Amino acid sequence: MIIRELILEVGELKERIANLEKSMALYEEETRLPAVTENLFLQGESYEKLGRLYKEGYHVCPASFGQVRQGECLFCIAFMEKE
Numbered sequence: 618m619i620i621r622e623l624i625l626e627v628g629e630l631k632e633r634i635a636n637l638e639k640s641m642a643l644y645e646e647e648t649r650l651p652a653v654t655e656n657l658f659l660q661g662e663s664y665e666k667l668g669r670l671y672k673e674g675y676h677v678c679p680a681s682f683g684q685v686r687q688g689e690c691l692f693c694i695a696f697m698e699k700e
Contacts, residue, residue, distance in 0.1 A: 667697060 667677045671693055676684045678692035686693070 664697070671697065 671677050671686075674686050676682055676686050676690055676693055678690060678696045680692055681690070
């Protein structure tokens with residue numbers, strides 16, 4: 618009887634894993650779209666504004682955006698160089 622229960626539980630777990638993988642694929646697809654829009658945002662005048670903010674001493678990287686910067690931030694620099 619225990620083996621039958623384990624087989625049923627393994628089947629349920631496989632189904633849950635498949636559902637989670639589908640959810641992850643949808644989430645990854647949804648999060649990729651803003652990245653494309655973000656790259657468009659960095660063009661032209663908007664890109665210059667981010668550069669000015671950085672020179673004024675503020676973070677422009679997504680992790681710390683708008684916070685006062687202490688020294689150089691490699692994340693900000695890499696973010697601005699994506700363009």
